[in-house]
Amino acid sequence: MVKVVCVLYKGGPAAQEESRLLGTTENKLGMEKYMKDNGHTFIVTDDKEGPNSVLHKEIVDADVVITTPFHPGYINAELIDKAPKLKLAITAGVGSDHVDLNKANERKITVAEVTGSNVVSVAEHVVMSILLLVRNYNVGHAQVYRNKEWYVADIAKNAFDLEGLTVGTIGAGRIGFRVLQRLKPFDCKELLYFDYQNLPSDAEKEVGARRVQDLDDFLSQCDVVTINAPLHEGTKGLMNKEKLSKMRKGSWLVNTARGAICVADDVADAVNSGHLRGYAGDVWDKQPAREDHPWRTMQGPGGPSGSSYGNGMVPHYSGTTISAQKRYAEGALEIFDNWINGKIQTPANIIVENGEYASKAYGQGRGK
Numbered sequence: 001m002v003k004v005v006c007v008l009y010k011g012g013p014a015a016q017e018e019s020r021l022l023g024t025t026e027n028k029l030g031m032e033k034y035m036k037d038n039g040h041t042f043i044v045t046d047d048k049e050g051p052n053s054v055l056h057k058e059i060v061d062a063d064v065v066i067t068t069p070f071h072p073g074y075i076n077a078e079l080i081d082k083a084p085k086l087k088l089a090i091t092a093g094v095g096s097d098h099v100d101l102n103k104a105n106e107r108k109i110t111v112a113e114v115t116g117s118n119v120v121s122v123a124e125h126v127v128m129s130i131l132l133l134v135r136n137y138n139v140g141h142a143q144v145y146r147n148k149e150w151y152v153a154d155i156a157k158n159a160f161d162l163e164g165l166t167v168g169t170i171g172a173g174r175i176g177f178r179v180l181q182r183l184k185p186f187d188c189k190e191l192l193y194f195d196y197q198n199l200p201s202d203a204e205k206e207v208g209a210r211r212v213q214d215l216d217d218f219l220s221q222c223d224v225v226t227i228n229a230p231l232h233e234g235t236k237g238l239m240n241k242e243k244l245s246k247m248r249k250g251s252w253l254v255n256t257a258r259g260a261i262c263v264a265d266d267v268a269d270a271v272n273s274g275h276l277r278g279y280a281g282d283v284w285d286k287q288p289a290r291e292d293h294p295w296r297t298m299q300g301p302g303g304p305s306g307s308s309y310g311n312g313m314v315p316h317y318s319g320t321t322i323s324a325q326k327r328y329a330e331g332a333l334e335i336f337d338n339w340i341n342g343k344i345q346t347p348a349n350i351i352v353e354n355g356e357y358a359s360k361a362y363g364q365g366r367g368k
C-alpha cells in the first residue's frame with residue numbers, strides 16, 4: 001500500500017455535466033475505485049503552488065505523484081528534496097518537463113508519461129491554429145459576433161490561402177509528423193522540418209517533407225512555423241528575439257509544445273510590431289497563466305481593435321479533449337499498476353529510470 005498525490009485541474013459544474021472529463025479533481029482520472037480497492041491512499045487536488053498548498057504538504061510522505069501537463073504540479077528539485085519517499089512521477093499526458101529530470105535521476109525516481117496518448121488531438125489543434133491565423137478568422141468572427149459589423153475588406157486584407165505557402169515544423173516526432181500528414185492535402189508550396197534526425201525515408205516520402213539542418217536557414221524559408229519539440233535544456237528560450245528576427249516578415253508561429261520554448265516578451269514584441277502576422281498556441285511558460293501575461297493581449301498592428309487580430313492563444317487544452325482524456329487516464333493507471341506489481345513498463349513511456357534518461361526523453365520515434 002502506497003500514498004499517491006494527484007494534481008488535476010478543477011472541473012466544477014463541467015465535471016458534473018460531463019463524466020468523461022476524467023482529468024478533473026472531481027473525476028480523479030477514473031482511478032478512485034482502483035486505489036480504494038487496493039488500499040492505497042489517494043489524495044487528489046488542484047492546489048499546487050507554494051509551501052502551504054496541498055501538493056507541497058502531501059508530497060512529504062508520498063510514494064507516487066501523478067500530474068497532468070494542463071495543470072502541472074511543478075515537481076522541482078526543492079520539492080523533491082522534501083519528498084524522501086517519492087519513487088514514481090507519472091504524467092497523465094505527454095511532456096514531463098514540469099519535473100526536474102536531473103534531480104529525479106539523482107534520486108533514482110522513475111518518471112513516466114503516456115506517450116502518444118494525445119498526439120492526434122494536438123496535431124488537429126495545430127492545423128486549426130494555422131488556418132485560424134492564415135485565414136484571419138478572428139477579425140471576421142469579432143465583426144459578426146462582438147461588434148455587429150460587416151466589413152469584408154478589413155478581414156480580407158490579411159487573409160491568405162494555405163495553399164502555396166511553406167510550412168515547417170520544429171520537431172518531426174509523433175505530433176510533428178502527424179501535422180505534416182494533415183497538411184499534405186493542402187498543397188502547400190513546401191513542407192519542411194527541423195529535427196536532430198531524419199524522418200525514415202518512407203515517412204519523408206509519404207508527406208513530401210524536406211529536412212533543413214540549420215535553424216536560421218529553416219526559419220527564413222517558412223511562412224508558417226509550428227513547434228512540436230519537447231521542452232529541455234536545448235529548447236528552453238529557443239525562439240528568442242534573435243531567432244524570431246530570422247523568421248520572414250509577416251509570417252506566423254504556432255506553438256502547442258511548451259510555452260517556455262519561446263521567450264514571452266520577445267514573441268509579444270514580434271506580434272505587436274507586426275514582424276509576425278500572428279502567434280497561436282495553448283501552452284504558457286507557467287500555468288495557469290498570470291492575468292497580465294503579454295500573450296493574452298498581444299495583437300498585430302494591422303487589425304481593428306477588439307478583434308484579437310494575430311492572437312490565437314487559448315488555455316492549455318489541445319491535448320485534453322474528451323477523446324484524449326480516456327487514453328491518458330487509462331495509460332496513467334497502467335503505468336501505476338505496472339509499477340506496483342513489478343511489471344515491465346512500455347519502454348516508450350519511460351522518461352527517466354534508474355538514474356538515467358531513456359531515449360524517449362530525446363523524442364525518438366514517430367510511432368504510437
Ligand code: NAD
Pocket residue numbers: 093094095096116118119122170171172173174175176194195196197228229230231234235256257258282283316317318319320360362363364365366
Ligand atoms: P516526440 O518525442 O514523439 O517528438 C519530438 C521530436 O522533437 C523528436 O523527433 C525529437 O528529435 C525532436 N526534437 C527534440 N529536440 C529538438 C530540437 N532542439 N530541435 C528540433 N527537434 C527536436 O514527442 P511528441 O509526442 O511529438 O510531443 C512533442 C511535445 O509536444 C511534447 O514533448 C510536449 O511538450 C508537447 N505536447 C503538448 C501537448 C498539448 O496539449 N499542448 C500535448 C502533447 C504533447
